[in-house]
Amino acid sequence: MIDRIPPVAKFAVPLAALLALAGCGSAEKRSAPTTQAAKPAPRPPAPAVTKPRIVHPHNRPVPILMYHVVGAAPADAPLPGLYVRQADFAGQLAWLRAHGYHAVSLLRVYDYWKRGYALPRRPVVLTFDDGYREDFTNVRPLLARRHWPGVLNLAVRNLLDRKLTVPQIRLMIRQGWEVDAHTINHPDLTTLVPSQLRHEVAGSRAWIKRRFHVPVDFFCYPSGRYDSRVLAAVRSAGFLGATIEGSGPASPRDGLLTLPRIRVDGSDGVSGLAAKLGAYG
DSSP states (O other): OOOOOOHHHHTHHHHHHHHHHHHHHHHHHHHSOOOOOOOOOOOOOOOOOOOOOBOSOOOOOBOEEEEOEESOOOTTOSOGGGEEOHHHHHHHHHHHHHTTEEEOOHHHHHHHHHHOBOOOSEEEEEEEEEOOHHIIIIIHHHHHHHTOOOEEEEOHHHHHTTSSOHHHHHHHHHTTOEEEEOOSSOOOGGGOOHHHHHHHHHHHHHHHHHHHOOOOOEEEOGGGOOOHHHHHHHHHTTOSEEEOSOOSOBOGGGOTTSBOOEEOOTTTHHHHHHHHHHTTO
């Protein structure tokens, strides 16, 4: 007996095959990637350039404070008055901030005087002569808390004698310190012959620039000693300005190569510093 395939069943296999073929074609079409032109990534906006605010007039005096060592004086210190106790220094910084002062670099003062770039309402420059370990251990952390720069007047010999180290000074620079020249060996510049004078003045600038890759735009006379020959050597070395010991706030009227500083002694404390600044308004 021959089995009969129902009429509908005759078309079941071919129809299934056709649907399968149609389905494969559709799948291929669905899976085929669409070709579209890649859009370029949006370009990030250029950072805004903040132009310095220009003020007129721009010749008012700015106090430059002169420190040496912030720390306890050893029993055999030849000049114990040059040591300011760390607690006194911390109190002086607190007094400065409470009375509206804000520490700036000497370069910012120069840019104010020469270009009119605005300064804080009550600027003050904090300079530290020679270069001592205490500049890193005692001074730097207190200034860093306030985001205030210091100015290190570096006598290269103190670095060679490891009173400060290169890594320490590099960290100070990263934290905003300005490094300026204070000669190689801290001699009385007025006693030197021309070759020695060039070595101590221009040589100290070149040495610090080469080691730390900073401008070294300012000079500090050892013990405040200078004469016409020394001034000529400082000018020839390319310094923008220089500081002496003197007294009272610095002004461009003093001459940029003879800017006075207000000396802070170990006996001053907070009240002594306040009196010295108050004497000049």
